[in-house]
Amino acid sequence: MRFSDWLRDKRAVLLVCFAGALFFSALLWLFGLEAGEICLLIICFLLPAAGLLLWDWLRLRKQLSHLRSVMDALDKKYLFAEIVDAPVSAWEKAYFDLMKSAMKAMTEEVSYANRQGREYREFIEQWIHEMKVPLTAIRLICENHKTEEARKILTQTELLMQGVERVLFYARLGSVEKDYLITEVSLRACVSEALAQNKQFLIQNNVCVQMDTLTGTVYSDAKWLQFMLSQLIVNSVKYRGAQPPVITVASHEQENGITLTLSDNGMGIRESEISRVFEKGFVGSNGRAGDNATGIGLYLCDKLCERLGIGIDIQSKAGESTTVLLHFPKSDFLRV
Amino acid sequence: MNNILIIEDEKLIREELQTLLSNAGFAVSCVTDFENVLAQVRAESPDLILLDISLPAQNGYSLCASIRRFSEVPILFLTGRSTAMDELQALTLGGDDFISKPYNIPILLARINVLLKRGQAAGQSGSLTYSGITLDPVAGTLSAQEQEIELTKTELKIMYCLFSHAGEIVSRLQLVEYLWDNEIHIDDNTLSVNIMRIREKLRVLGKEELIRTKRGMGYKI
Numbered sequence: 363m364r365f366s367d368w369l370r371d372k373r374a375v376l377l378v379c380f381a382g383a384l385f386f387s388a389l390l391w392l393f394g395l396e397a398g399e400i401c402l403l404i405i406c407f408l409l410p411a412a413g414l415l416l417w418d419w420l421r422l423r424k425q426l427s428h429l430r431s432v433m434d435a436l437d438k439k440y441l442f443a444e445i446v447d448a449p450v451s452a453w454e455k456a457y458f459d460l461m462k463s464a465m466k467a468m469t470e471e472v473s474y475a476n477r478q479g480r481e482y483r484e485f486i487e488q489w490i491h492e493m494k495v496p497l498t499a500i501r502l503i504c505e506n507h508k509t510e511e512a513r514k515i516l517t518q519t520e521l522l523m524q525g526v527e528r529v530l531f532y533a534r535l536g537s538v539e540k541d542y543l544i545t546e547v548s549l550r551a552c553v554s555e556a557l558a559q560n561k562q563f564l565i566q567n568n569v570c571v572q573m574d575t576l577t578g579t580v581y582s583d584a585k586w587l588q589f590m591l592s593q594l595i596v597n598s599v600k601y602r603g604a605q606p607p608v609i610t611v612a613s614h615e616q617e618n619g620i621t622l623t624l625s626d627n628g629m630g631i632r633e634s635e636i637s638r639v640f641e642k643g644f645v646g647s648n649g650r651a652g653d654n655a656t657g658i659g660l661y662l663c664d665k666l667c668e669r670l671g672i673g674i675d676i677q678s679k680a681g682e683s684t685t686v687l688l689h690f691p692k693s694d695f696l697r698v
Numbered sequence: 699m700n701n702i703l704i705i706e707d708e709k710l711i712r713e714e715l716q717t718l719l720s721n722a723g724f725a726v727s728c729v730t731d732f733e734n735v736l737a738q739v740r741a742e743s744p745d746l747i748l749l750d751i752s753l754p755a756q757n758g759y760s761l762c763a764s765i766r767r768f769s770e771v772p773i774l775f776l777t778g779r780s781t782a783m784d785e786l787q788a789l790t791l792g793g794d795d796f797i798s799k800p801y802n803i804p805i806l807l808a809r810i811n812v813l814l815k816r817g818q819a820a821g822q823s824g825s826l827t828y829s830g831i832t833l834d835p836v837a838g839t840l841s842a843q844e845q846e847i848e849l850t851k852t853e854l855k856i857m858y859c860l861f862s863h864a865g866e867i868v869s870r871l872q873l874v875e876y877l878w879d880n881e882i883h884i885d886d887n888t889l890s891v892n893i894m895r896i897r898e899k900l901r902v903l904g905k906e907e908l909i910r911t912k913r914g915m916g917y918k919i
Contacts (some may be wrong), residue, residue, distance in 0.1 A: 381739035494778040495708055498800035504715035505803045513871070521731055523800060554881050558802045561878050565871070571883030587781060625734070 363426060368419055378409050440469055467519055486533045493526055516562040524560070524596060528658060531589055542583035542670070549622055550576045552584060553611050556591035567599050573611040578620050580690040586666055591624070594686050595657040598626035600647050600655075603681070617693040625685040631678040639676060640664035701725045703744035705735060705761070706776065707753050715748070715775050722807055729805040732756075739765055746813055749793070757790050766792035767800070772813040773917050776801065804879040826861040828919060831905055842903045852882050853896050856889075860909065860919045869916035893917065 369376070383404050390400050432446055433439065443462040449455050500519050505510040536542055553573060557564065563569070580587075598609050605627055614621045631639060635646045642661040649655025660676075669676040673689035702724045706712045712728055719726045729738050732755045739747070748751070751758035762773055772795075777787040788796045795809050821865040825834040831842045839846050840853050848859060859876045860868055874889055886893070893909065900906045910918050 390702060422795050491778040494799040495711065498778075499708070499710045499714060501800050501803065502718060506714055506717045517744075541782045543785055555802070555805060557878070557883055561802070561804075561875070564877060564883070565874055565885075568885040568887070569883070570885040570888055573883070583782070585782075586786075606887065 363423070363480075365419070368422065372415060375415070379408065383407060405439075423612070424539075440465060440472065483533045483536070486529060490526055490530045490533075497523055497526070513562055513566070517566050520560050520563045524592065527589060528593070528662065529661055531586075531666070532658065535662070542586060544581055544583055546579050547582050547584045547587060548579050549613050549620070552587050553591055556595055558586050559588070559592055560596060563596070564599065568663055569599055569607040569609060570606065571609045572613065575612045576622075578613050578615060580620055582670055582672065582690065586670060590663045593663055594624050597659060598624070598628055598684070601628045601684070602626075603628050620690045622688045622690070623685055624688075625683055627683055630680040630682050630684050631676070632680050633678075635675060636678055640674075699723070699725045700745040701727065701742065702746045702748060702810070703727050703729065703739065703742050704748045705729045705753065705758070706748065706750040707732060712798075718803065719810075724810075735761060736764055739769070739771075743769075744771060746810060747771055748775045748810075749773055749775050751775060751788070753781060759787055760841070762788070762791045762793055774809060774813060826858070826864075828861055828864045829905075829908065831908060832904065833857050840907055845857065845903050847899045847902055849899070851897075852877065852884065853894050853899075855880050855882055856892055856896065860917060866917045866919055867912050867916050894896065 386407075387400050387404060392404065429446060433442055436442060436445065443458070443465040449458050474660045497519060500515065504519070550573065553576060557571060595609060599607050608627050610623075612623050614623070623652045629648055632647060635644075638644045639646065639660050640663075641657070642660075643657040645655045645657045649657065664674055666672075667688070671691065673687075673691070675687045675689070676684065678684040679689070702719055704712055704726060705718075706715065706728075706782060716728055723741050727742050727744065729736070732753055735753075735756070738818060748757045749762060752828075753761065758775060762775075765771070765773065773793045775793045775796045777788070777796070778799045778801065785796050791851045794813055797806060798807055803881070815863055823834075825832050827833075831840060833840055833854075835854065835858055838849050838851070840849060840857065841847070855877055859873055870886060870889060874884065874886060877884055877889075897906055897909060900908050908919050912918055
């Protein structure tokens with residue numbers, strides 16, 4: 363609040379003061395008082411009034427800055443009304459009470475929405491765990507009776523599993539910090555597991571994977587990392603080019619960490635679209651041409667990387683190749 | 699033969715696991731009465747336990763802790779849950795490894811083998827001989843009548859797979875799957891190239907006829 367704003371608020375009082383002073387001056391003039399005496403009287407009247415108003419301004423300003431500092435320090439801003447002292451004046455008090463009940467209603471609404479979100483998330487997680495039982499059974503049955511059909515069913519089961527997994531990780535995205543276990547992860551083992559998860563799908567698609575130069579370990583969460591790699595690998599096959607897919611996974615040791623690169627010979631991404639591939643729901647011309655793009659896979663990867671402190675970057679030549687780079691910064695304090 | 703005990707309450711999964719592990723050459727027994735698991739563990743004295751976490755009477759974690767009181771047998775947790783907390787709990791309560799559903803079968807078998815080898819000396823496979831040709835998997839060589847040739851890793855795995863199915867037809871898909879399980883991720887065309895190279899090497903040994911192509915079915919030695 364600026365001083366001029368405050369003056370405008372008080373304009374009625376100020377007007378009455380000045381009008382009164384003018385009126386009484388005129389009246390006293392008519393009664394035959396001298397100009398000097400009238401001036402003295404007016405000063406005696408205006409000085410206390412001005413003093414009172416100034417005091418009011420200073421008080422309000424101090425109060426306001428106190429409230430602002432409380433607000434700034436507050437983590438959950440909507441609890442503001444619960445924290446600050448109730449005002450003294452009757453009008454402010456009434457106003458404050460109204461606002462407080464509005465805030466309270468809002469807080470209830472927020473906690474209701476939070477609870478609903480949490481319950482929904484818990485339901486989804488529970489449901490996914492239930493889904494894993496029949497999925498495991500399907501896998502085992504197919505593995506025990508390896509026929510042509512069983513292999514096809516396995517391929518579809520792998521895709522199904524990918525979808526289910528994606529739902530699980532999407533549901534958990536909000537609480538990654540509660541659900542990771544940082545260990546020393548061998549990049550090679552992690553990529554191998556991601557490949558094994560999608561083995562039938564990859565073999566059926568005639569995929570060739572080269573990982574001769576993949577070495578090194580990083581400190582990260584194996585489960586999340588594997589999920590991301592699996593998404594990226596399946597993407598490479600989904601958006602394949604004319605040739606049989608060849609995926610090359612390599613690692614480069616650098617001064618400030620390790621970079622894992624995953625490149626393919628797929629259809630690539632148009633230059634105009636590459637900056638948007640990490641957006642949620644972005645499908646692009648490649649996705650629209652195919653039939654099962656969701657615009658979620660890369661979004662999840664990006665978000666997960668952010669949470670895990672991994673740098674992610676994507677480079678592509680349309681019609682030739684796509685390379686995804688994951689940069690694991692070297693962190694000294696994890697090595698303690 | 700290693701004896702594996704499965705503690706899993708889903709009947710179908712239990713039975714299929716039993717089939718799978720028997721096919722992989724393990725002696726398998728299952729717990730079916732969940733009221734008295736510990737007595738069965740004592741009676742069987744297995745070399746390895748596959749333990750599910752959500753069980754009817756007592757959950758897997760507390761079961762694991764109870765088993766640890768009298769036995770050091772390796773325990774591999776199998777579970778549908780996969781949060782970091784579950785993993786941590788499984789390992790701190792004395793579990794040796796943790797694998798979440800739906801487990802990938804080659805990975806499951808690999809982990810089982812790792813745990814079993816922990817207690818014993820690694821059972822290194824010796825050399826295989828078929829129709830006068832010897833495959834030495836450790837040295838990575840094929841030899842016949844004093845002559846020896848070196849194989850690359852991929853060629854070695856292909857030959858190993860063929861030798862261990864000597865006299866049978868091995869389909870191309872079977873070979874590719876075997877290679878993928880052994881961390882060699884190649885496609886059908888690359889397999890053909892490798893077979894061609896092996897044949898060239900066999901020619902040096904004078905045994906180019908060793909690998910026969912069964913049209914539409916696969917390879918056979």
